[in-house]
Amino acid sequence: MQGADRAVVRAALDADDPLPGTVGFAGALDDGRLVRDVLGRYPIFSEPGDPAAHSPDPTDLSEPTPVPAGHLRDEDGDTRAWTLPDPEPYAESGRAVEAVRAAITDAVDGVDGAPAVAFSGGVDSSVLAARTDGPLFVGGFEDSHDVEAARSAAAALDREVRVVEFTHADIERAVPEIVAATGRSNPMDVGIALPLYLVGERAAAAGYDRLAVGQGADELLGGYAKVANPAEDDRLEADTVRGATREVVGSLPAQLERDVLALRAAGVEPVAPLLDDRVVAAALRLPAELLVDGDERKVALRRAADFLPAEIRRRDKKAVQYGSLVARELDRLARQAGFKRRMDDHVGRYIDSLVE
Structure with missing residues (x-):
């Protein structure tokens, strides 16, 4: 088990x-x-x-x-066997924020030992970096948003960060390995898995067999822009913020399967304290205004993480495939290999060619 x-x-x-x-x-x-x-x-x-x-x-x-x-x-x-609970939201915002604070600090502080940390400089990974002692790793192409954000956040936390600078050769080598491990070859899954895999490889090479990740925070705590106005977003069936949040939580099993398999193939076991049952239970009771409030997302998490510098708590985060520039470079490589954008699913065809 x-x-x-x-x-x-x-x-x-x-x-x-x-x-x-x-x-x-x-x-x-x-x-x-x-x-x-x-x-x-x-x-x-x-x-x-x-x-x-x-x-x-x-x-x-x-x-x-x-x-x-x-x-x-x-x-x-x-x-x-089980259905995800659907409890009534907290009536008081102060109580809700305190519940999230207690859950995330207990979960992160309870992590055994000092695993390496996948660190992008956003609020999720900064919660891990601030409360664990393992080395911080960020991955991306030169001048990528994630590398820049991780360096500045690490400085604010008085930590050092190890940069895993990606190359085209890394992509060409890693794509077949990721497809073999996960059974998935579509550009979205491969683009998300690639940064995790390459950072996991580097952590394993440095002698670490576990990698702490911030998975789950966006889904549970209102990190997606689409949950802010769900009635106007055709990607969602729900028409309320809480309903939309619950809907995106339903996407976690498929996402986590991909991430776990990719990281294990890289040589590390993922550690995801923000998916602890205590965090899940607190998140399910958040009222809409503590999930998103105008342009601010993950409101309760930002208030609860008051042990972080304010500049980090205010930060927005790009999706990993964009923040690392992996999606851009996959597209570039596909076009260089003759798979032009006018072709249907040109990046997917390029990925298939690497696997073949």
């Missing part, structure tokens, strides 16, 4: 408790059934109709089929 003891998982099943105080789990129970936590923070796969043939690594199986988040799997198929 990954992430938690079987006894804890069994108790969570008996109590119908989707958030039993873990950072996620997946694996086999004593009776042979497979289980995956409600947010899918760990992946587990099996052969179709044969849960006895299972692995956290899909490359071990001939036809890997993921167990859905919050489900049990046996010979008869998948059954839902």
Whole structure:
């Protein structure tokens, strides 16, 4: 069982408790059934109709089929074990912010040892950097937003940051490895996985077998611009801020599967304290105005992280594939290889050519 003891998982099943105080789990129970936590923070796969043939690594199986988040799997198929809670929001903003502060500090301070930290200079990774002792790593192409932001944030925190400067050769080498590890070759997934993979590789080469990441904060705490005006955004079905936030939380299992598999292929195990059950429970109770307020996103997190310098708490963050310039350089390489923008899915075709 990954992430938690079987006894804890069994108790969570008996109590119908989707958030039993873990950072996620997946694996086999004593009776042979497979289980995956409600947010899918760990992946587990099996052969179709044969849960006895299972692995956290899909490359071990001939036809890997993921167990859905919050489900049990046996010979008869998948059954839902838990549903994500939908509690009433906090009535008082001060109480809500204090709950988020207590949750994130307890979760981050409870991380064992000193893992390396994937550090982009935004509020999420700065929470990790400020409260852990492992080295900070940022990855990106020269002059990328993430490298510049990480350097300035590290200086504000009186920390040093190690820069992993990407090259075109890194992309050409890493893309087939990421596709093999994750089973995904679309440009969005590859563009997101590439910076994680290359930073993870460098951390592993420096002797670290774990990498702390800020995954989950954007989904849980209102980090996406689209949740601010969901009724006007055709990417969402929800028409309220809280409903839209819950909708994007539903995307976590697929995202986390990709990220975990990519980082493990790079040689490190991800540590994601902002996905701790305590953080999840506090985030689910946030009122709309503490998720987004005008142009400000992750409002409760910024107020709760009062141990950070104000300049960091105010910062916005680019998506990793853009902040690192990986998306731009993938496009450049595709065009240099003859896959022009006028072609349908030109970057995807370029990725396929690297894999072939």
